Amino acid sequence: MWERGRIVNSRWPLIALLVAAAGCKPPEPAPSGPVCAASTADAAPFRMLTRAELDRTLADLVGDTTRPAANRLPNEPLVYGFDNNSRLHTANDTWVAASFELAEDVALRAVKDRKATLVTCTTFDGACGDQFVETFGRKAFRRALNAEELGAFKKFFADALAKGGFDAALEQTLTVFLQSPQFLYRPEVGVRAIVPGSPARLEPTELASKLSYFLWGTMPDEELLAAAENGELDTPAGIDKQAKRMLSSPRAASAATDFFSRYFTLDALARVEKDVARFPSWVPQLQTSWKQSMQLYFGEVTKPGGTLQGLLSTPALYVDSTMSMYAPNASMEFQRVTMTAPGKSGVLAQPGLLARLASPDQGSPVRRGVFVFDRLLCQPLPLPPPAFNITPPPPKPGATTRERFAVHGTTVGCTSCHERIDPMGFGFEHFDGMGVYRDKEEGKDIDSSGAIVATRDTELRGAFNGVGELSAKLSKSKQVHDCLSTQWYRWALGRVEAESDACALEKVQQKFFDTSGSFEELQLAIVGSDAFRFRSGGNP
């Protein structure tokens, strides 16, 4: 077990824990605390491509944009909302059978529709097959094939050519490539360490894949692969240079949008249903529109220059005609609407999120408050005691949500948690159960005053009014910065941090905070960390 426990909730203690890999120097050991030591944990199991990664890769590799993996392969289990956990995303029976079918389908379509992009020869013979195996193989395996791999593929192609002709050979060889472990997995074998058991530096092509799947969600482009082969990724400066180039590409915002889509559980929007008696404007099409709207928002706030503050306060809302209850005169296609008040701005004012964090018949201060604690502060709260009636007080004419939920303050056993949750959640009171902004409820003016109570970050605590002030407070908090950087670190490495990550993760968190929450600096800090560039535990 390399997951040694949960450390994200501890504010990085003054004492250093363990060091992740070579080069991550521990601070001078405090006289009373434990010292950093090299970890022997196997923290780099190799990673199987997720459906999202496979689909992007197939688009880049063979021009297949039908999203075959999303359509065919089983769901990945989620850890903290992320689908790329290397320990859990494994090839079960269903996955293997479906990936076989996927490989057959993709190969069939590619040869039929895009043969000219696969092979450039004029004579379709064995030599052309050899050439295909070398050039295509290097792209598919994200490194040059070694001698035994080359030999096997060339022989396979030649045999198939003799039996069934060139197109059949091309299709079958492609099918083999797409099921080979070198394609499906991203190994991190590393360069053999001088001292057995000590951390090993990743091979340059392994690192190129790791960079590319993290920053772009897909395979390396030719420039990155060539840089790896030329030794340009052997130094932190070389990695930094490539990473900066990659972060300036629109692909980076697209990959960051994938990250935030998981962080904010956009897939769950497909299951948000409303009581139409209470919310007559609800239609099932909103499930899709909410998701697209939030993806467009994430796309905007993750462009170069994106920051935590931008995530929390950008005054943008994307609406199509299905979402006309959120902005009048919406057109068929999505359009950006600029919000006029801080209280209507930022990710916490997005209709999809607010509709999800609600009941079918009303808004939910509880779900909204819990969400902030759980996802933005990484400070989850316990469930209600088992034998409690936890049905939210039903809508009642003449009573506001805040008035009805006041029952928590007077019910023995509820208070200890709800005195934290509810003041946070009441800050969202301008938004009803659909996430529509309102100034009045049941004829009374909305009171969106709230308070942040009992957060680990003591500076964050205190009163606020509405989502605008809440977002402003959150965007300055070290705890929120640490939480987001921890989540991004998990996403980058495809695993939950272990104790041995403490040193590397603390540096990443500090960098994110010191650069005023810059997403680019955060991603650069992650790819520059020892945890990213080394595998611990050495190699076989």
Next chain:
Amino acid sequence: MKLTRRSLFRAAGGLAFAVPWLESVAQTVAPKRFISLYHPNGVHTAAWAPTVSGADFTFGSSQTALAPFKNDLMYLQNLDLKSALTGAGEQHQRGLCGLLTGRKIEAGSFTGNDGTTAGWASGISLDQQLVSIVGEGARVASLQLGVHAAERDVSGCLSYAAAATPLLPQGDPRQTFARLFDINPMPNDLGEPLRKRRASVLDAVREQFGFMKNRVSASDRVALDTHLERVRQLELRLTALPLPVQCQSAPQPAETLWETEKAMPEVAKLQFDLLALALACDLTRVATMMFSDAKNHIALPFINVFGDVHNISHLSNLDPNREDLAKRDKWQAEQLAYLLNKLKTTPEGGGNLLDNTLVLWGSEVAEGNDHSHDDMPFLVAGHATGWQMGRVVKTPTARPHNDLLVSILQGFGGTQTTFGDPAYVTGPLTGL
């Protein structure tokens, strides 16, 4: 038109789907099948529990749909889900995790809803264990089906291939269909060359696994070996003799809004129909089906339950709104009755499919309002294990439900005397 193997096969073969319930499918000795159904948040006990009167019993008021199958089923009482009493995670997660594994949740990588750190089940589930006993030779090793089961974490997983190796349910009937029929061996006219091609492709894939294995660490090699073994099994299935024509394909289900609450009855029916077809054609022998997730926060509008079922289950027994839970139980019983009817009306050998199937129906807590794991609601149906059905069996003293899991294993020919965490096994139940 989307170009797939299946559509090519259809265009070439032009075979129409025929009702598959054929004697010809049945083998001399019919295979045994296991199905487990799960619904969350326990039951409304007063309406669920049978009333025992002598050797006979009367169904609870939510269970009357099962009356036609009285002699095919058995209620089991006094079984405790001991493995769920302690450990990581909260009560619902522990209960679901332990239901078929008889084990605790391992301390793991994410926060459970009680604020503690939870992972996944710490061992294999009964259905997967049974795959190794009765599943050999089936083309699809097992099915994990869902009806609005959507949580992709420990709250949404009933089946485990091994410790921390969740097999998540598939909720879209069209995906179930694809799983069953996309890689089905082709008929003889197209099939022989295709089978050979596929075999050579998979041989080449296996060779590549061999190259990779030589380079990686010991733990990665284990993962590769597991993957490779599944490729090998796939190859065996793909190169097996084709099924009878009638079982080679079936109409693809229409698209459904399978993620919505209101589609649950339609999705359940489609999933059950495909499951029954798969069993009848011997495409698979083991399946689990989850009706939503542990601690689901959904409404059931199709039976006029508009509140959140989990919240309703928390209500006290005296609260009139708790009756909605009995309505849910009634609907669940109707679902089971639909499946049982489907199996019983499918001839096999001299009898029917239900003769060779065991269905286990359970939940992750006994009652949602106290979250107890004592005297769990369990029902078994079918005759695959040869148990004497038509009874309520109450063990004289409380027994861990692992004992039931062991009994099922042995009923299917397993030689194991223990299953799950040995700390919760006292031995197989007697007198079944």
